[in-house]
Amino acid sequence: MRASLFDLTLTRPDGATVLSAVSAEFGPGRHGVVGANGAGKSTLIRALAGLVTPTCGTARIDGRLAYLPQQPEVGLTVAATLGVEATVDALRRIEAGSVEVADFETVGDDWDVVGMTGAMLGRLGLGHLALDRDMATLSGGEHVLLALAGRLLTEPDVLLLDEPTNNLDRGARTRLLDVVRTFPGVLVVASHDRELLAVVDDIIEVRAGAVRWFGGPYDTYAEIVAAEQESAERAVRDAEGELRSQRRELADTQVKLARRERYGKKMSEQKREPKIVMGNRKRAAQVSAGKLRGDQQQDVERARDQLTEAESQVRDDREIHVDLPATAVPSTRVVLTMTDVQLAHTGRTIDLRIDGPERIALVGPNGSGKTTLLRTALGELEPEAGEVRLRVPARHLPQRMDVLDTTLTIVTNVRRTAPTADETEIRGQLARFLFRARRADQVVSTLSGGELLRATLATVLLAEPAPQLLVLDEPTNNLDLASITHLVEALRSYRGALLVVSHDRAFLDDLELTRSIEM
Incomplete structure (x- = not known):
């Protein structure tokens, strides 16, 4: 059982790149996907689920797949949402005396479908719900848990979850965390929920179209990123200092060259040297000054490029400090x-x-x-x-x-x-x-x-x-x-x-x- 992306690139209709040449392999265990809003977390999950067509590259699932989107669709009844409505109806007709071949084919080997669904509903705190209960009478959190129950009943090898804790109350969150902790196959979950991310085995960060793997749960990821940001901010300060230094040197050079030019002009006006000598001296001074200006301008540009590179490593999650x-x-x-x-x-x-x-x-x-x-x-x-x-x-x-x-x-x-x-x-x-x-x-x-x-x-x-x-x-x-x-x-x-x-x-x-x- 495995979920994989191979050199996958995805672009939006406006040409913006969401994922760029991403390769990743998710084996058995719990994998958390994090990133800023719009970074591509949901896109990565949907790509794994085969729901989006990549610009290039491929996605592959080895095993039975189940995918739970942020806002799962639900049926009219609990049974329909669980995906067992046809089986339950056929079973009831058989219990009432039906001998139709179609009913027996519909039930197949699922004679204990009511018991299995009851056990799953009980695990998720929904044991009080009858299979014919109208979904319109249930809360948004119950919709999510029922949709999850329907996925788990298919006994998937690979389970993909996209922000599953949204709209869940405390009890429902606890039961979902239990599902995540005990899932035996490959589980990939995109989330911003730190409590959920604390129980995963590793973190995959989606940022600037690329993915990066961090071993350990969210706290480990946060510590690594914080240390890197401290180093990046120090590099920015150093680069800013270097740029200021190069600008000062360029300004000093401009002053010196201006003084030299004024001196040469004065000597020319006073005609203290032969005209040909003064001409040669002027040309040599212009060449020397041009080279010096060019070299120092290059130093300034190099320092500016270093600052730009250093700034690109600093994340846009600086602290807010307000006084109210x-x-x-x-x-x-x-x-x-x-x-x-x-x-x-x-x-x-x-x-x-x-x-x-x-x-x-x-x-x-x-x-x-x-x-x-x-x-x-x-x-x-x-x-x-x-x-x-x-x-x-x-x-x-x-x-x-x-x-x-x-x-x-x-x-x-x-x-x-x-x-x-x-x-x-x-x-x-x-x-x-x-x-x-x-x-x-x-x-x-x-x-x-x-x-x-x-x-x-x-x-x-x-x-x-x-x-x-x-x-x-x-x-x-x-x-x-x-x-x-x-x-x-x-x-x-x-x-x-x-x-x-x-x-x-x-x-x-x-x-x-x-x-x-x-x-």
Whole structure:
């Protein structure tokens, strides 16, 4: 059993290269695929699955293949989603007395299909679901687990997973991790989930169209990359120093040559030497000066090339350092109270009080009312009963990151939410979000996923009045690892209260929570 890529190149219709002459071989074990949003993680998985046609090169699977996309298609019923509907229906007809040959052929050797599917559903925490259950009544997380169960029932040798933990609650994530740990064949998973990447045997990074292999789980990969980045940044500093030195030498040479030229001109005007001698001396001086200028200009260009090469080795995941004093909330201030609040459509009654800069996580299974609580707290959804009092300015960081006008620049979007702020002040703050100088004038529609996150964070956190309560709903879904790091850095600088829904345990640990509330 094996999954392989041989000299595979993939280009988009616009001509952009996603993967360039990639060769990789995945043997038995657990392999994690990482990379920035848009780097080509999903493309690599789809190439292995044979779902995209390469520009050149080949992909090969030795063994039975199962592929779980980010948003798997589901049938009308649980049985249809598991791929056993026809077999179960035929078995029921036989049990009711059917002697049709077609029914027996449909069942084949799968006489224990109900028992097998029941065992698989139980393993994934879905044992309560009847095979004829309508899929429309289930949550997005249950859709993912059922689609995974259907793949596992085929007993694949090679299992490909693309961001499988998105939309999974804590219990579902735990069961999926168990599947990953115990899968006996070749498992390749593209993910930004550090908890999932902690249980793989090695990491494959997709970057700039190439792949690179790192032995060990995510922590080992992160340590290696951090050490390399420290060395790369040191090389940039050295190259910058060399370029400054060469530029100074070129400037000094220009001054010396100018002085020599003025001296020669003076001697010529005074006619202290024969005309032919002065002419020869002038020509020799011009040749010498030209050669000297040329040599030193080449030294400057060489130093500039060295700096460009050094900068290319530095990843665009620098740290965000912001100072947001206006978001600070005194510890004695009551931020939010929800008294005997009955959440709409859930039947849940909630009492909640947030004091000062508390950092609170809402955790619990999908469908327990977490998002409804957030919308109720913000006044976006009326409760069926009870009282909600929001006592400070609040802002919402939505999962879809759709708060910006995509036709405007970053700086214009920020100015719209902070109309009285000085332009210089806005640009200074945007520089802290890594949008320095002309980068702040990029149109939002041209931004990458990571840039869009940073621009959204800047717009939300720099708004007027400054938000003293920030509400986040599954903010790490679909973010790459560098973007999650930037989100954590910005939230650590935030001095107000946080109310966050997330199933990402590593992310919640990084936020240094005050408390968690089980829904």
